Amino acid sequence: MTTRWLSPDEQRAWRAYIAASLLLEDTIDRQLQQEAGMPHLYYSILANLSETPERRLRMTELAEGLKITRPRLTYAVARLEKDGLVRRESCESDKRGSIAVLTGEGMAVLERTAPGHVETVRTALFDRLTPEQVGQLEEIFTSVTAGLQGEDGPFEGLPWRRRSAPPCS
Amino acid sequence: MTTRWLSPDEQRAWRAYIAASLLLEDTIDRQLQQEAGMPHLYYSILANLSETPERRLRMTELAEGLKITRPRLTYAVARLEKDGLVRRESCESDKRGSIAVLTGEGMAVLERTAPGHVETVRTALFDRLTPEQVGQLEEIFTSVTAGLQGEDGPFEGLPWRRRSAPPCS
């Protein structure tokens, strides 16, 4: 089958997206590195943990939620643990398991740095969008995520996909 | 001033965007690593070069177009040069300058791998969007780019910004 190249509209959209996403991530990483001494992903790990009832999550659940691979998470959590922001506990009901727990210090860092982070996201992104565009953004990217990890799509083989979710709270 | 947190709508949009952009980049990187033996950025370098009249660009122009820092580009081009896909020439009119030139072999790799790449982008993204959404995508991210590197915005200090564009074709 002959290649279906991108239309001019699609080309422009694609390039706009690529450029902006690089700039945006760089901006956020830089701001968080300044204020919190860690890149965006590491901040997201703390944020994710802080939102669970017990401020704890199994490694695999965390990796799945963040859409990253497990080795990447292992490395990141090791660093956060060294900094005292996260602690690791082993899972009682499944002795293979490992649970990341947000420490008090981790929570404190999060609370201290959240306002600056939100401000950056706001200034760089949301302050420039109309309410309709916010809705469009959500719709577009929710759909993309569904396609990339949904049961039906052509990308089943992505390595971070999991089949079951162990509880072990 | 008290923090303006994200509204629920904004939260959802932000999370959808973060998740999808990670999945999308991973998917594209993986596909290109398979088919072309290089990550997305490196492919983009070849693609950018191929679109200029003489298939050549000054390092700084290239970095600026790709929205990446110069050390990052230096490293990437060094690798591509080692692989024979890019050659470096020194600039006559400005002896500090260095010019990246796409080789015949580089062009061949690009032509061989472009269809698979486009197919991935299409499957992961554009096949899931309506024509209106393609337009929305472009508008949103064009605006974000403008904000992050425009003359007026609050992010003047980003290190990749340049003031002038040397010709030195």
Add this chain to the structure above:
DNA sequence: CGGGCTTGGTTCAAGTTTGAAGCAAACCTA
């Protein structure tokens, strides 16, 4: 039980990215 398969997680080496520092050529400006 006992062998094989799967799952949760880490480790390892190789590759990439980052920000600061360095270096040489070009550009002032007095």
Add this chain to the structure above:
DNA sequence: TAGGTTTGCTTCAAACTTGAACCAAGCCCG
């Protein structure tokens, strides 16, 4: 035209990411 500053690019060390290999614990079925 000399001295200082800027510009273009690279180098360096430290941090991060990747994918493959690994290990131990659970699972499955006989």
